[in-house]
Every structure is written in C-alpha cells, then in structure tokens.
Amino acid sequence: MAKARSRHGLLTFIVRLIVLAIVTAVLVNIGKKKLDKVASSDEFPTTKQQYEQAVSEQGQTAALKAVLDPDAAGSSAVSPVNHPEPEKAKLVLKSDAVAAAAEAPEEQPETEIIEFSEPLFRGKLIKVKDPSRVYTAVSGPLGTPTSAGKPIPTMIEEHGAIAAVNANGFVDPNGMGNGGLPVGIVISDGKLCFGDLNTSYDLCGIDKDGKLHCEWLTGQEALDMGIRDAACFGPSLIHNGEKRSMAGMYTGLNARTVIGQAADGTMMLLLIEGRLFTSIGINYEDLVDFCYDLGMVEASNMDGGASSVMYYGGEQVTIVSTLYGARNTPNCWLVAPEK
Numbered sequence: 613m614a615k616a617r618s619r620h621g622l623l624t625f626i627v628r629l630i631v632l633a634i635v636t637a638v639l640v641n642i643g644k645k646k647l648d649k650v651a652s653s654d655e656f657p658t659t660k661q662q663y664e665q666a667v668s669e670q671g672q673t674a675a676l677k678a679v680l681d682p683d684a685a686g687s688s689a690v691s692p693v694n695h696p697e698p699e700k701a702k703l704v705l706k707s708d709a710v711a712a713a714a715e716a717p718e719e720q721p722e723t724e725i726i727e728f729s730e731p732l733f734r735g736k737l738i739k740v741k742d743p744s745r746v747y748t749a750v751s752g753p754l755g756t757p758t759s760a761g762k763p764i765p766t767m768i769e770e771h772g773a774i775a776a777v778n779a780n781g782f783v784d785p786n787g788m789g790n791g792g793l794p795v796g797i798v799i800s801d802g803k804l805c806f807g808d809l810n811t812s813y814d815l816c817g818i819d820k821d822g823k824l825h826c827e828w829l830t831g832q833e834a835l836d837m838g839i840r841d842a843a844c845f846g847p848s849l850i851h852n853g854e855k856r857s858m859a860g861m862y863t864g865l866n867a868r869t870v871i872g873q874a875a876d877g878t879m880m881l882l883l884i885e886g887r888l889f890t891s892i893g894i895n896y897e898d899l900v901d902f903c904y905d906l907g908m909v910e911a912s913n914m915d916g917g918a919s920s921v922m923y924y925g926g927e928q929v930t931i932v933s934t935l936y937g938a939r940n941t942p943n944c945w946l947v948a949p950e951k
Contacts, residue, residue, distance in 0.1 A: 720878070722950045723774070725924050732865065734891040735884040736922055736929055737906065738775050738947065743822035745948040746871075746879045747800070748779060748841040754794055754806040754942050761791020761940035768923060768946065775924045775947035777869050777881045779843035781915035782942050791940035796844035797831055798943050806942070807831050816871055816912035817842030824873035826851050826912040843871075843914065843943060849900045850911040858896040865893035867920035867933050871945055872903055872911030880908060881945060883922040887933035914945075 726737040740746055749771050751762035764776050783793040797807030797815055807813065809831040816826050817839035825839065826848040834842055849856055849870065867886030873879055882903065886893025894902065896913070903911040914920075921938045922930040932938050 723947065725775075725929070732892045733884050733886065733894050735882065736924075737883075738777075738881040738922070738924060740775075740879040740881070740947055741877075742951065743818060743824070743873065743877050743879045745951070746818060746841075746881075747946055747948070748798065748843055748943050749773075749776075749946045750798060750800050750805050750943045751791065751941065754792065754798060756792075759790075759792030759942075761942045763940055764921065764923060764938065764944045765928075767944055771946055772949065773946035774949050775881070775922070776944045777871070777883055777914070777922050778919045778941050779845070779869075779871075779914050779943045779945050780941070781845045781919065787918075791942050794942040796846075797834070797842060799831075799834060799839055799842035800943070802835070802838075802840045804831055804835065809835075813844045814846035814848055814912070815839075815842050815844045816848065816914070818879075822877055824871070824879070824910040826872075826910045843945065844912075845915045846913060847896065848912045849896075849903050850908050853909040855900050855904055858900060861896050863895040863897055865895055866916050867891075867893050867918075868899055868916045869914040869920045869922075870899065870903055870908075870911055871914060872906070872908035874907045875909050880906065880911075881922065881947070882906070883920055883930045885931055885933070886917070886920070888931055890931075915941075 720739075720741055722741050724739040726739065728735060728737065749767045751760070751767065753759055761782065764778065767773075768776050780794040780796055780798060782791050782795060783789050794806050797811075797813040798805040799807075799817060802820075812828050812830050813834075814827075815829045815834055816824070817829075817834055818824050818841050820838040820840050825834075825837070828848075829837075829839075847856060847858070847861060850872065853875070865886060868882075868884045870882040870884075871880070872882065884894050884899070884902075885891035899913065900911075918932065918934045919939055919941065920930070921928060921932050928938065
C-alpha cells in the first residue's frame with residue numbers, strides 16, 4: 613500500500629511539473645508577443661528605433677533580450693535602419709594614421725559622414741570641408757514670455773540645410789521646457805540673438821574667416837572679434853590644439869554633442885549616443901581624448917543627454933535617449949548645401 617502511494621505521489625509530481633512547464637512556455641510566448649508589440653509601437657519612437665535596430669542585427673529574440681537585460685546586450689554594434697546613403701568612411705584615430713595615410717583619398721570630400729563604434733558607445737561624425745557652410749539657426753525670438761523652440765527638422769527645412777545637430781541647452785523645469793529660453797549666448801549671422809554683451813560665456817563661435825573659437829568671451833568681445841555664429845553650453849574641450857582639463861567636472865557617461873575644427877579648417881559635428889542599450893555614452897575626460905584623436909584643434913561640448921541628436925540628408929541618423937523622440941530646441945548648428 614505504501615509503495616502504491618509513493619508511486620502515485622511521484623506520478624502526481626511529474627504531471628504537475630509538466631503542466632508548470634507548459635504554462636510557463638505559454639506565458640513566456642504571450643509576454644514576448646506583447647513586448648514585441650510595445651517595442652514596435654509608434655507611441656515610443658526611441659524604443660521602436662532601438663528595437664528595430666537590434667532586430668536587424670540580432671533577430672527578434674535577441675533584441676527582446678537586449679531590451680529586457682541591457683547588460684546582456686554587450687557592446688555589439690548595429691547600424692541604424694533606413695539611413696540615407698552619404699559618403700562614408702571608417703573612423704581613423706591617430707594610432708591608425710600611418711596605416712591609413714596610404715589609403716586616404718587625395719581630395720577630401722566636401723561633406724562626409726562617418727559611423728563609429730567603440731566598446732561603450734557609438735555615434736556619427738559629419739565633416740564639412742568649407743567652414744562657411746556651418747552656421748547657427750534660431751527657432752525665433754528667444755527669451756520672451758511667448759518664446760518656444762522648434763523641432764530641428766523644421767529649422768532644417770526653413771533654411772534648406774542638409775545636416776544639423778543640437779546646440780544650446782535651455783531652461784527645462786521638470787523636463788517640460790519648450791526650448792524657448794536658451795542657456796548662455798546665441799549669435800546668428802553676426803547678430804546677438806540671446807545673451808548679454810558684458811557677461812562672459814564658455815562660447816563656441818565661428819568668425820567671419822571660418823575659424824572656430826572655443827573659449828571664454830563676453831558677448832561684446834565675441835562681436836568685436838567678428839564672430840558670425842555662436843552657441844554655448846560647455847565645457848570647451850580643446851583650444852589652440854591643447855586639451856582642456858576636466859578636473860572637477862561631472863564625468864558621468866552620457867550622450868554628447870560636440871562641434872570642432874581640424875587644423876586645415878574642416879568643421880566637425882560629432883554625436884555620441886548615450887543612455888541606450890546599444891550605446892551607454894562617454895564622459896568628459898574620454899570625450900576630450902576622443903576629439904583630440906579625431907584631429908580637432910578646437911572643440912566644445914554642446915547640450916547633451918536627451919537633447920543630443922543629428923540629422924543628415926533629410927533623416928534623423930542618431931537615436932535620442934528619450935522615449936518620445938527628439939525635443940524642440942532654441943537653436944541648432946546647420947550645414948548648408950555644397951556650393
């Protein structure tokens with residue numbers, strides 16, 4: 613009798629175990645389908661863009677795993693979908709300069725976009741040979757009670773530009789700012805659009821000769837030296853070919869936007885994605901080194917984090933770190949069409 617009861621108990625346990633396995637499999641499948649639906653929803657454009665990007669590289673199951681467990685995603689890099697097809701090149705750092713010299717084209721393209729991927733971050737770099745093609749655009753009157761920022765694509769369309777990145781930060785209470793009240797100084801086409809003539813700013817400005825200046829200047833000093841277009845957020849990263857010290861600066865990993873210039877005058881618009889499972893971001897110390905290795909002799913950090921975004925050829929080519937997509941901004945750096 614005891615033996616029969618023992619067999620009955622074992623059989624009951626096995627049946628329950630099988631039922632549990634079946635129920636678990638069904639729930640996992642249902643959950644996967646729901647997550648797939650949410651991750652692909654237009655309600656959350658950033659999540660959708662990340663998910664589609666991961667699916668194109670890893671497949672659906674691996675992509676969902678990456679969404680649920682960012683640490684398991686590792687540092688594998690993937691290429692954004694639906695990109696325009698600009699001329700592209702591999703990122704060449706100074707350590708690769710000798711090897712790359714023999715393969716480098718004799719004539720630098722007028723406009724070039726470069727994709728790069730590092731263990732902790734990924735992003736894009738736009739190089740513009742003629743610095744006169746890079747300038748600031750403003751969303752409208754700034755700092756008034758009725759001022760509001762605009763989406764960068766709107767400013768691109770208004771100016772007929774081919775590329776853009778964000779510029780100044782803006783007053784953003786509780787993350788609900790409308791982009792109409794910038795922080796710092798804004799100069800566009802030689803006119804002071806926002807800021808004070810007697811206040812010093814960590815300014816990033818291009819003068820009438822196409823030279824980029826990343827240094828502390830008052831509004832009046834900037835206008836006196838012929839600055840035609842300027843924005844600021846800070847910190848400045850490189851000045852006169854010398855790296856700035858980031859001692860005492862907040863050094864967390866984040867998305868970053870940088871404007872810089874090489875010794876030959878080529879302008880560089882750099883965007884490093886952050887706060888994403890495909891790109892954690894970069895701190896200021898490493899950002900200085902990265903910009904220096906790219907050949908920048910002047911460079912300044914623009915607004916980063918949720919504001920960092922790049923457009924090229926009519927498309928948003930980087931992923932922003934907010935669920936609801938790119939934000940309205942008071943101004944941006946634009947690239948005019950090739951002459």
